[in-house]
Amino acid sequence: MRWAAVREDRLGATMRWGFLLLLAAAASRYVVRHGWGAETAGVLTLAGVLLAAYAVNELGSFAPGARFAVVTVAFLALVFAAPSFALVAIPLFFMGLRQLPPRAVWPLVALLTTTVVIAQIRLADRFDPSLVLGPVGIAAITTVVFLELDRQSRARQRALDDLVAARDELDRSQREAGALAERARLSREIHDTLAQGLSSMNLLLQAADREWDAEPTQARGHVREAAATARDNLAEARRFIRGLAPPALDNASLTDALRRLCAATERDTGTPVRFTVVGTVAPLGVDNEIALLRVAQSALANVRRHARARQTAVTLTYGGREVILDVYDDGAGFDPETTTGFGLTGIRERIAHLGGGVTIESAPGEGTALAVSLPMREAR
Known part of the structure; x- marks a missing residue:
């Protein structure tokens, strides 16, 4: 995901610089060809409007379709006034492919390609089929390649998301398995130590109670053994807290x-x-x-x-x-x-x-x- 974001940023930066360079190239060409005058000022004003609309589209976060529609209208107006600005269609074409939903891609391609074809015919001295076939072929090839690359990129992203989800699920399963294993281990430890010790103390104290009057000496012996067992159990309980070896194995x-x-x-x-x-x-x-x-x-x-x-x-x-x-x-x-x-x-x-x-x-x-x-x- 991080590398996908890096590639997206690089592509966006390239398209932005390409737009500025092509807009500046078309503007300088128009000035060189037509000189300074009222008509040139009007064309440059339209170029400024297109630049402003482009900046709003890049910086804004609201209604992407509406933002791009404003850019497209400003571009069409500029090309209608000065066909040489049709070069700017290239970065606008890629911007639209990245920004618009798939159902709007082919209408956009058709509109921009038609605009370029008309602009080339207006600039040419005579009609040539290449003026139509060239832009159409380039637009078709570029669109198909872009859409296929986008499809592959989305497929890779889905695979990466699935992999991350599977890894997270595996981590969760391993944590749960570890917790279950630890609970089972503690259950065995408690059963084999504390529970057994408590059972032994119970038997000893019951025996002491039965023999207290008839055999007081033996009864006291049972009580002492129960006390010793209690001390051992206390040591076991402390071991659980410390996570050390059984007291019976100490030294x-x-x-x-x-x-x-x-x-x-x-x-x-x-x-x-x-x-x-x-x-x-x-x-x-x-x-x-x-x-x-x-x-x-x-x-x-x-x-x-x-x-x-x-x-x-x-x-x-x-x-x-x-x-x-x-x-x-x-x-x-x-x-x-x-x-x-x-x-x-x-x-x-x-x-x-x-x-x-x-x-x-x-x-x-x-x-x-x-x-x-x-x-x-x-x-x-």
């Missing part, structure tokens, strides 16, 4: 965080939770470590709330090209084909985002085995 490895998570789950549920590391421990990168920790938190929360398991096992296996996290329990189990929930959906989305895979094997009464694999990445 600790993934294996240490998983080991503490399994121990806390065992304390909460009273059933054994065994943690095993297979292979040589290697750095996985922050994204992978956060994902595996979140998956373990979500899976063990499901075990605590739903499984009623007698034992649970968490295994972290370091392979050559991938790392695998297995969470197994011998609890109630479920049907993976019919069971839906945000936890499992969040696990699948989180791991898929990192290029990994999720496998769930379970059946009612037969326990659950969750396996998550991620490609090994260098630590970042």
Whole structure:
């Protein structure tokens, strides 16, 4: 659009200078041929009127058709008085093509061409067919070329507008997709951290309430564990604000965080939770470590709330090209084909985002085995 405007300005400036030069050339020719006198003064006055009408047309912003009509009438009057001024038809011709609507182009061409033809015949010593055919041919060719170039220019402008609109739509779609992805990420984070922590606190406080009179020491222990969980959740909430790594991974490895998570789950549920590391421990990168920790938190929360398991096992296996996290329990189990929930959906989305895979094997009464694999990445 900017270059189109630049070309339009250059063409307009060229036509304006061309008009002034041709008007001055025709006026000087008339003075040289006819000398100074009343007739010359009248012709120059008409030339001044045409110049004034042209200036108003160029500077005005009202009624373009009416402005150009005034210029055309002044031109016809001038050519009627002095046929040599027909040269000025050339810049007026291009000005009309740029300014008038398409339906007025051919009538304008016919009028200006007829005027030029009549002027040439008046100036010629004898009639020659070229006096008619020349202006007609030039006008026809020029008009067709101008209209075709104008059509191509408009087509390019439409294509450019479509391209800009498509780019804007793409930018909008990308912003919306980014916002949706971020909301989904925060939903997974909240589900796997704050929501799980609140659920754990609820279970601990319920247990403390039941045992407060009969087992006050154990009840106080539950309260202390609930307070510790609350502190962890507060740290998680602050992390959301800061956008940092999970507190469980602060100054600790993934294996240490998983080991503490399994121990806390065992304390909460009273059933054994065994943690095993297979292979040589290697750095996985922050994204992978956060994902595996979140998956373990979500899976063990499901075990605590739903499984009623007698034992649970968490295994972290370091392979050559991938790392695998297995969470197994011998609890109630479920049907993976019919069971839906945000936890499992969040696990699948989180791991898929990192290029990994999720496998769930379970059946009612037969326990659950969750396996998550991620490609090994260098630590970042």
